[in-house]
Amino acid sequence: MSTDHSAARERLAALPADTRVAVVTGASSGIGEATARELAAQGFHVVVGARRLDRLEALAQEIGGTALPLDVTDADSCAAFCAAVPRLHVLVNNAGGAKGTTTVMDADEDQWRWMWETNVLGTLRMVRGLMPVLISTGDGLVVTITSVAAFETYDKGSGYTSAKHAQAVLHRTLRGEFLGEPVRFTEIAPGMVETEFSLVRFDGDDDKASSVYQGLTPMVAQDIAEIVGFAASRPSHVNLDQIVVKPRDQHSATRAHRR
Ligand code: 8X3
Secondary structure, three states, rough: HHHHHHHHHHHOOOOOOOOOEEEOOOOOOOOHHHHHHHHHHOOOEEEEEEOHHHHHHHHHHHOOOOEEEEEOOOHHHHHHHHOOOOOOOOOOOOOOOOOOOOOOOOOOHHHHHHHHHHHHHHHHHHHHHHHHHHHHHOEEEEEEEHHHHOOOOOOOOOHHHHHHHHHHHHHHHHHOOOOOEEEEEEEEEEEOEOOOOOHHOOOHHHHHHHHOOOOOEEEEEHHHHHHHHHHOOOOOOOOEEEEEOOOEEEOOOOEEOOO
């Protein structure tokens, strides 16, 4: 463990026994950042993980949480992050995303690899690394942010829809494998949320990214953060299994009403 990680572990271990602890991945922007703020407002000590450390540290300072570097595509980075968390009540698997829009025949293997690494293997690594502390704390919750792409397929989206399906299947399987243990599992599957999501998908092309949300009112990160906060504030015998949430103007991944 680096000095950062050891210091974080000591700090987290020294928190008052009744302080609830949450981990949010991909917390430097968008849904992750809003979720970290929401959980902090509920009294959680939030450990925020992401690659962009400057943004992360500013956020941790603002919410009185702890920032730790995290690249969910890197097994060692995940292991070091998880080893720094001595106890935990809520894990929010938010890190993920899409890259590119191509047909299966034109698939770019690097884009596929990135999508499977961030969405699927990233979730797998964080769940495996943190499940022991979620269970030993006696009241755990795993929230995984999937997508409407975990339910649907669409042309030129297979790299992303296949990764989101796989991430969701991994999450839903845990609900059965941990039945009887003190841990809950909530999948939140959003439709259009205006964040950096489309900017990443279209490799920084602003025009393409904003055209996704043109003529309708998309959700914002806070809309999803409040749902995570709602799930996390239910009494521990209540498990919200699955929440699909879309803008009123969005019917499905491929059909929306635009004005
Ligand atoms: C992305 C959902 O509806 O913007 O996860 O394609 S949508």
